[in-house]
Amino acid sequence: MVTPEEKQAFEEYGYHIVRGALTPTEIENLRDAMRLLFQTPADHPYSSSLTPSSIPEAECDPQNPRALWNGFDLPLFDDRFYDLIFHPRIALTLDALIGPDINFYETCFVCKPPRFPAHFRDWHQDSSYFDPQTNDRNCAVILYLDSMDGETGATRLVPGSHKQGTLPHATPSESVSSKHLEIVDKHLYEKLGTNFTFAPGDALFFLARVVHKAGGNSSATSRTGLIYNYTRKDTLDLGTKNRSIGNGIPVVRNGRVYVPSREASS
Ligand SMILES: O=C(O)CCC(=O)C(=O)O
Numbered sequence: 685m686v687t688p689e690e691k692q693a694f695e696e697y698g699y700h701i702v703r704g705a706l707t708p709t710e711i712e713n714l715r716d717a718m719r720l721l722f723q724t725p726a727d728h729p730y731s732s733s734l735t736p737s738s739i740p741e742a743e744c745d746p747q748n749p750r751a752l753w754n755g756f757d758l759p760l761f762d763d764r765f766y767d768l769i770f771h772p773r774i775a776l777t778l779d780a781l782i783g784p785d786i787n788f789y790e791t792c793f794v795c796k797p798p799r800f801p802a803h804f805r806d807w808h809q810d811s812s813y814f815d816p817q818t819n820d821r822n823c824a825v826i827l828y829l830d831s832m833d834g835e836t837g838a839t840r841l842v843p844g845s846h847k848q849g850t851l852p853h854a855t856p857s858e859s860v861s862s863k864h865l866e867i868v869d870k871h872l873y874e875k876l877g878t879n880f881t882f883a884p885g886d887a888l889f890f891l892a893r894v895v896h897k898a899g900g901n902s903s904a905t906s907r908t909g910l911i912y913n914y915t916r917k918d919t920l921d922l923g924t925k926n927r928s929i930g931n932g933i934p935v936v937r938n939g940r941v942y943v944p945s946r947e948a949s950s
Contacts, residue, residue: 685773686780694781698846698894701880705773705887706827715829717762718793718908722748724761733757739860743798745906753800754862756792757929758910765791769912769930772941774825774887778914779936781889782821785917786936789814789822790928794898795908796837802900805862807842807870807877810913811892812853816923820846821916822892828882830907834899837907839888840877841896850893867895 686700694700706714724731737753744751758765769775769788778786794805814822832838853865867873873895882888890896892913901907914935925931934942 697843699890706885789913796901800901805898806866807873833881834879837901845895846893
């Protein structure tokens with residue numbers, strides 16, 4: 685799944701890209717799952733897992749009537765999000781990058797509606813939510829369901845920034861923002877960030893300490909990515925245990941995607 689050169693680059697820069705990780709049929713299937721998730725009513729028992737954006741200038745997308753920009757615990761809303769945890773190409777790439785032996789950690793989506801501001805989900809490390817852990821083998825993969833580039837919501841990241849360790853984070857001061865943690869000195873990272881162009885189905889893997897942000901979307905259409913986090917089997921929470929559903933379940937063992945019945949009988 686990953687060449688020795690790619691593994692070395694991953695350790696150096698903290699990220700890895702797999703183009704076309706999802707097939708066109710898989711993309712369509714996951715877009716359909718997102719279309720249904722976007723219809724979740726505000727009085728749904730689990731709607732507190734889904735966050736409307738309240739961006740004044742953002743256009744309302746008829747497919748996303750509550751303007752949901754972010755949501756966690758996706759398998760609560762559609763079994764297809766559960767199946768995706770075990771996608772062989774993604775799971776075995778993770779095993780090669782941070783393994784051996786991978787566990788699931790958490791999942792979310794980020795939807796960038798038209799006119800999504802570039803500072804809305806600004807520079808941060810995912811590890812600000814996860815640390816302390818027993819080691820740094822915690823990795824996100826963003827699966828792009830729509831094309832994204834520097835003007836249309838592509839994730840930006842700072843290569844090698846995982847080597848800085850854990851940086852101070854705070855809640856954003858801008859009135860229009862995600863309200864999620866961001867780096868206190870976030871202005872330092874703007875000129876260091878790499879711009880990418882992603883096609884639907886591409887996958888961006890990066891360590892939880894890599895500094896990254898969601899790009900702004902100046903186009904007329906929403907752009908959605910699914911973000912799945914995984915850990916190595918021995919990467920454990922030392923502080924408050926992450927309570928995301930499915931957290932800690934086995935995904936790869938002995939170089940194979942975990943299948944419960946098979947493992948029980950072997
Ligand atoms: O969607 C993106 O491009 C990145 C979003 C992100 O990093 C986050 O919401 O934590």
